Amino acid sequence: MDEKNFEALVIGGGIAGIAVAYAFAKRKQKVLLVERNSYLASEASGNPSGMVYPFLTKKESIDSIFSLKAFDYVHSILPKLSQKISLKTGAFLLPRTSEEESRYHGAKIQYNLKEEDLVSAKDPNSGRDGFFFSKAICLSPPQLIEALRMQCGEFLSIEYDTEINKYVSPDISSIKWKDTEINFKYLIFAQANEMKSFGCLDWLPFRKVRGQIVLLPKRKALSHLSCAYLFGDYLTPDLGHGSVLGASFDEYHFDESPRESETIEFLHSARKNLPFLEETIDELLKTKESILPRVSFRSQSQDRRPSFGILPNAKLLQRIQNELPKPQQVKNIEIPRFQNTFLLGSLGSRGLTHALLAGEWIVKSIYNELSSEEESIFKEFLPERFLIRAWKQGRLFA
């Protein structure tokens, strides 16, 4: 039997899986990534264009602190990629409500955003008041993933069309597969909605969310857009393959075929919010010709935060739950953890913005490279937070 040795085995070939692979490869560590489909970015990470921009709250929150760091991290990586990707920077945020408007005003002060980064402005095209976010990026997620794959070079091996669920469980360091013994030190789950197919992950409070976007055909008015528009829905500039208009999300129904009614709603919403595109949209509404809808499913956690870091051993915790002190007696409990098993999931609606830093911090945590500031943020995103919260509320495994 052949033998192959890797530092890490990563399951899932979306932005989460490649983010972790890139973080290992950057440190010259060998990674094996397995993807059940025949190409990378085949699911949620496969939209033709997506927006990279931070999640901003009016008052200081750990979510925004992480999001801004993750956003800066994407900016630091893009120039390092030897395979250049097409992208456009800048997004016009058109608030729908006064609360939304005050959120951006508040965030600007709270996070000390520079005037040139987030500026109150009148959009010259729509004439509406809003905010111009100069550093927001519109890019193609599959292109980004391909560029990261290339950047990993010889340190990344990929097995496509491969599901190894039945061979994998936490804290193993070897699997026998296709006449080969594959040895690895770390196992990383990054398979988004399919977490629950692994017994050790079935307790995670993650849910599947259906999302639909449409790719609009090339039109003069759209190709003239120099930035994206965010108005509840969003419209991206044309990166060479058309503009993306989206997105609608549904937490309850998971039909895989596109819904025509949603496509029409997107077009009406764009027509209303961006009147300078009226003519183009009327024409598209009439013919509906060459509009390509795409449905995919993102994974979202109970608290809508991404989840990353070492995997707690929930089954062991369940076995010892009667021995645990009560929340009235102690402030915290130590959650048993697996030694070599990690998770990057529940990336929600900002996966492109958050995955790269989350992957980097997982690997930093493995090699003890997190600064104390990073460590204090990182711990708020550990998957074990759900178990600690449930224990505090007296509903652990209830």
Ligand SMILES: Cc1cc2nc3c(=O)[nH]c(=O)nc-3n(C[C@H](O)[C@H](O)[C@H](O)COP(=O)(O)OP(=O)(O)OC[C@H]3O[C@@H](n4cnc5c(N)ncnc54)[C@H](O)[C@@H]3O)c2cc1C
């Ligand atoms: C419609 C829509 C629009 C969005 N727009 C934006 C946006 O503009 N900006 C933004 O930041 N985010 C956006 N998001 C969110 C973002 O796309 C996701 O958060 C992100 O792509 C999730 O990445 P992932 O790697 O976790 O999941 P995925 O991309 O779904 O990757 C998971 C991979 O794991 C593989 N897999 C599953 N099970 C197994 C198994 N057992 N073995 C091997 N492989 C397996 C799957 O085939 C898949 O390739 C959007 C999401 C949707 C749905």
